Structures are given as C-alpha cells and as structure tokens.
Amino acid sequence: MAIFTVTASPQSATWPDCARFHPVPIFFKHMENPLENCLFCKIASGALPAHKIYEDTEILAFLDLHPIREGHALVIPKAHHIWFEDLPQALATQITTCAQHIARTMKQMYHVERVALFYTGIHVPHAHAHVVPMHHVHDVTSAAYLRDGPDSFSAPPQLPADEMSAIAAKLRESF
Numbered sequence: 120m121a122i123f124t125v126t127a128s129p130q131s132a133t134w135p136d137c138a139r140f141h142p143v144p145i146f147f148k149h150m151e152n153p154l155e156n157c158l159f160c161k162i163a164s165g166a167l168p169a170h171k172i173y174e175d176t177e178i179l180a181f182l183d184l185h186p187i188r189e190g191h192a193l194v195i196p197k198a199h200h201i202w203f204e205d206l207p208q209a210l211a212t213q214i215t216t217c218a219q220h221i222a223r224t225m226k227q228m229y230h231v232e233r234v235a236l237f238y239t240g241i242h243v244p245h246a247h248a249h250v251v252p253m254h255h256v257h258d259v260t261s262a263a264y265l266r267d268g269p270d271s272f273s274a275p276p277q278l279p280a281d282e283m284s285a286i287a288a289k290l291r292e293s294f
C-alpha cells in the first residue's frame with residue numbers, strides 16, 4: 120500500500136525525484152522590527168560580531184559561520200531587504216562588485232579555478248550573496264546532479280525542445 124501518492128505534471132516527468140518533490144520551504148515573508156530580530160541586521164549594525172572582510176556605508180562582507188569551504192563569505196546590504204530580486208539595482212551592483220573582488224582574491228589565496236556566487240536565502244530573511252571558492256565540482260551543487268552519487272556528476276535530464284521554447288518565451292515576455 121502506498122503511504123502517499125505524488126502527481127507529477129507531464130512536463131516534469133523526466134526530472135529526478137529530488138528536483139520534483141521537495142520544494143524549498145517558505146518560512147518567512149515578513150519580519151517585525153528587523154533591527155531587533157534579524158541576524159544580519161544585527162551584524163550590519165555592529166550589535167553582533169562577525170569576521171568582516173569589507174564594509175562601507177551600504178554593504179558588508181563577512182565570513183559565513185558554517186563555511187562550505189574555507190573562505191566562504193557573505194555579502195549583504197546593510198539595509199533590511201528580504202529578496203535579492205527586490206534590491207535596488209545600484210545596491211545589487213555594489214554587492215556583485217564586492218563579490219567579484221573577493222572572488223579574484225580567493226583565486227589567488229586558494230589556487231582555485233573558479234569561485235561561485237549565489238543567493239538562496241534559506242536561513243536568514245535578509246538578502247545575502249554567498250561567495251565560495253570551488254575546490255570540487257559539487258561544492259555548491261544541486262542535488263539534481265547527484266543522481267548517481269557524490270563521486271559522479273550527472274546532468275539533469277533535458278526537457279523537450281518545444282517545452283524549452285515555451286519556457287523561454289514566457290520568461291522573455293517579461294522584458
């Protein structure tokens with residue numbers, strides 16, 4: 120007897136289970152008094168300590184307390200913005216420019232070919248860009264790449280060309 124059933128839409132039928140059935144939880148949408156309750160606002164204001172890398176009036180870069188790799192850094196706006204897509208363009212550019220500088224330094228420090236930059240926003244509801252020196256192809260990987268285990272790198276299945284065209288068209292419409 121099945122404990123539960125999952126209905127997959129036709130277009131997602133080729134995706135691995137890990138990509139289909141475990142959506143990212145949405146556990147924050149609004150925070151009262153972020154200066155008192157937001158971990159990164161507290162760090163930005165100096166109320167909590169951090170291993171700071173760079174700071175100006177708008178942004179702050181510091182080391183992640185739970186690094187994927189040595190040097191794993193976060194770059195945040197000092198103002199409380201939850202979603203990276205809502206950052207003012209100039210502020211987003213400041214963050215990216217800072218991350219580029221850190222990445223160039225990390226390449227020299229750690230002798231890595233590449234440095235990853237990504238926003239996920241899973242744990243703290245304050246936009247933060249991760250900057251991670253990549254020593255291994257799976258350092259910042261998706262579980263979708265791990266279908267055949269951590270020692271391999273499995274390309275997620277391709278979608279049919281007509282589905283890809285439709286997806287691209289939908290995204291293109293917004294510009």
Ligand SMILES: [Zn+2]
Nearest residue numbers: 157160199245
């Ligand atoms: Zn905040």
